[in-house]
Every structure is written in C-alpha cells, then in structure tokens.
Amino acid sequence: MVKVTVCGAAGGIGQPLSLLLKQSDLIDHLSLYDIVNTPGVAADLSHINTKAKVTGHVGAPSLEEAIKDSDVVVIPAGVPRKPGMTRDDLFKINAGIVRDLATAAAKFSPKAFMLIISNPVNSTVPIVAEVFKKHNVYDPKRIFGVTTLDIVRASTFVSSLIGAEAHSLRVPVVGGHSGVTILPLLSQVKGADKLSREQIEAVTNRIQFGGDEVVKAKDGLGSATLSMAYAGARFTFSVLDAIVKHKTVVEYSYVNLEADGEGAASIRAEVGDLEYFSPRVDIGPHGVAKIHPLGSLSSYEKQLLSAAIPELQGNIVKGASFVDTAHL
Numbered sequence: 001m002v003k004v005t006v007c008g009a010a011g012g013i014g015q016p017l018s019l020l021l022k023q024s025d026l027i028d029h030l031s032l033y034d035i036v037n038t039p040g041v042a043a044d045l046s047h048i049n050t051k052a053k054v055t056g057h058v059g060a061p062s063l064e065e066a067i068k069d070s071d072v073v074v075i076p077a078g079v080p081r082k083p084g085m086t087r088d089d090l091f092k093i094n095a096g097i098v099r100d101l102a103t104a105a106a107k108f109s110p111k112a113f114m115l116i117i118s119n120p121v122n123s124t125v126p127i128v129a130e131v132f133k134k135h136n137v138y139d140p141k142r143i144f145g146v147t148t149l150d151i152v153r154a155s156t157f158v159s160s161l162i163g164a165e166a167h168s169l170r171v172p173v174v175g176g177h178s179g180v181t182i183l184p185l186l187s188q189v190k191g192a193d194k195l196s197r198e199q200i201e202a203v204t205n206r207i208q209f210g211g212d213e214v215v216k217a218k219d220g221l222g223s224a225t226l227s228m229a230y231a232g233a234r235f236t237f238s239v240l241d242a243i244v245k246h247k248t249v250v251e252y253s254y255v256n257l258e259a260d261g262e263g264a265a266s267i268r269a270e271v272g273d274l275e276y277f278s279p280r281v282d283i284g285p286h287g288v289a290k291i292h293p294l295g296s297l298s299s300y301e302k303q304l305l306s307a308a309i310p311e312l313q314g315n316i317v318k319g320a321s322f323v324d325t326a327h328l
C-alpha cells in the first residue's frame with residue numbers, strides 16, 4: 001500500500017501536481033490535504049480510471065487522517081511571490097505553515113520521504129529537519145528540497161542555445177533554490193563549450209532568475225505552477241522508483257550534507273561547512289545513498305559558488321533557528 005500525501009493540494013501547484021500523480025501506477029492512495037477546497041479536487045480526480053484511490057481532507061482537524069502512514073509527503077503549501085518580492089519575503093508566512101505540516105508528518109508519518117516545494121526552500125528544508133529532530137525521528141536521508149524546476153528550466157534554456165534535445169539534455173544545477181544560490185554547471189554540459197562567455201553569463205542569469213520571469217508574466221497572480229507541477233511529479237516519480245522498485249535513482253536535490261552518512265566528505269572541500277546544499281545525489285529505497293562531489297568547475301562557476309555560499313548560510317540559519325519548541 002503506497003500512500004502519497006500532497007499538502008496544499010488545492011493550490012496552483014497542488015492541483016496539477018495531484019493530477020499528474022493520479023496517473024502513477026505506483027501509488028495506491030493519493031491523499032489530498034489543504035485548508036480549502038480539497039473535497040472538490042478529490043471528487044474530481046477520483047473519477048479518473050487509474051489505480052490510486054483519492055481522498056480529500058480539509059482543515060487542521062483532518063491533518064492527522066490525511067497524513068498518517070504516508071510513504072511520501074509532498075508540500076507545495078503556502079503563499080507564492082508577487083512581482084518585486086524575493087522568495088525570502090515569503091518566509092514570514094510559509095515558515096509557520098511548513099513547521100506545522102512537518103510537525104504532523106513527524107508525529108503520524110515519521111518514516112515518510114518529505115519533498116519540500118514551499119518557498120523559501122533554502123530555509124523551509126532546515127525547518128522540516130529541525131521539527132523532525134525535536135520529535136526524535138530525524139533522518140536526513142529522507143528530507144528533500146525540490147529543486148527539479150531549476151534542472152528542467154536549465155535543460156530547456158540551454159538546449160535551445162546549443163541545438164540539443166531539451167528532454168534528454170541534463171544540465172547540472174547545484175546550490176540552492178533562489179537567485180544567486182542557483183548554480184548551473186554549464187562547463188559540464190556536452191556541447192556548451194561552443195557558447196561564448198557572454199552567452200554563458202546570459203543563460204546562467206536566466207536560469208537563476210527564471211522564477212522571476214514567470215512571476216512578472218503572471219503579473220500579481222502568482223508564480224510558476226504548471227512547470228512546477230511537472231517538476232514536482234518528476235521528482236516524486238523518481239523517489240517512488242527508489243522506494244517501490246528498489247532502484248537507485250540520480251537526482252539533484254537540496255539535502256543535509258550529512259545525509260549519506262559520510263559527513264559529505266566528497267563535497268566538503270568545495271562547499272566548506274554549509275549544512276545544506278543541492279548536489280547530485282543517489283537515492284535508494286532508504287533515501288539518500290550517496291552525495292556526489294561537484295566535479296570540475298570553470299573559474300566563472302567558482303565565482304558563482306563563492307557568491308552562493310554566504311547567501312545559503314544565512315538562509316539555512318534563518319530556517320533552523322525558526323523552530324521553537326513551544327510551538328511543537
């Protein structure tokens with residue numbers, strides 16, 4: 001019985017993400033939780049003739065029932081940006097939302113793989129980790145910040161420049177999920193060596209600020225939802241391949257660098273004492289199995305990494321220090 005719970009399931013990301021997840025043969029029970037509208041979304045999706053049973057749960061009193069015994073909990077709950085805002089501006093509202101959802105997961109689904117979409121991801125992932133620590137159920141192998149949209153965007157933008165197939169071009173994007181913390185490693189992409197320095201800087205900037213492009217175009221009506229639903233479903237399917245089919249899958253995800261049990265020995269020299277980072281990771285049935293080193297970086301990428309580290313450090317401390325025992 002594989003149960004996946006989406007928290008924030010009635011939202012701009014939550015609805016299309018739930019639709020995509022409903023197509024998976026690997027899910028037996030798709031549980032939809034939100035503070036509004038989930039009965040309607042669940043009724044609608046439940047008419048689709050695919051395997052997963054769909055249940056809808058609305059409001060805090062139903063959170064335990066929604067989340068209990070989940071194998072995977074995906075969290076796209078919270079407010080999105082409006083033009084002029086940074087992701088960090090969302091912290092004030094989203095930190096508390098994520099803390100409360102993580103608290104329910106720690107109590108009722110402590111073994112679940114936690115996939116965190118809510119922004120600011122650089123801070124919300126440390127919040128989830130701290131909540132799990134407070135409940136003595138912390139395992140860094142199973143807490144993931146979903147940065148797949150950066151990979152998806154990078155593949156799209158770079159493939160159009162170098163004339164490659166977008167769906168098969170894998171562009172490594174490491175770091176975090178906001179502005180300068182998003183670090184595309186174009187020097188590791190086959191075919192990108194034909195790009196000029198100006199092209200590399202322009203496309204790097206576009207990948208780092210791709211989210212702003214959508215926020216601007218939506219003009220006050222939110223941020224990326226459909227591309228995020230695609231990216232979130234892709235990451236969830238990968239995790240399900242690991243959990244259900246016992247495959248080792250390779251992804252980029254924002255994780256605690258202790259997660260592979262080796263103290264991130266392979267990556268420490270590159271990122272210093274950062275606690276969280278999004279490297280290439282192998283994920284197996286028990287979670288993160290291996291954290292890969294960044295590999296060789298161009299001098300431009302080294303500069304970008306130096307700019308990303310202090311920003312990430314601040315975001316991590318802000319998230320970790322938010323969790324206050326009195327609220328748990």
Ligand SMILES: NC(=O)c1ccc[n+]([C@@H]2O[C@H](COP(=O)([O-])OP(=O)(O)OC[C@H]3O[C@@H](n4cnc5c(N)ncnc54)[C@H](O)[C@@H]3O)[C@@H](O)[C@H]2O)c1
Nearest residue numbers: 008010011012013034035077078079080117118119149228
């Ligand atoms: N990681 C990424 O790459 C990425 C990409 C896009 C958006 N996001 C983030 O995802 C989040 C959601 O974006 P959206 O466009 O779907 O927003 P949205 O406002 O359309 O939907 C959010 C949903 O969360 C629900 N919600 C609010 N408080 C809740 C709570 N306590 N419990 C459960 N549900 C709650 C709302 O009712 C709403 O249905 C935002 O923080 C956004 O910045 C992240």
Ligand SMILES: O=C(O)C[C@H](O)C(=O)O
Nearest residue numbers: 081087119211212223224
């Ligand atoms: O840009 C945003 O605020 C949403 C998301 O993080 C994105 O990258 O699209």
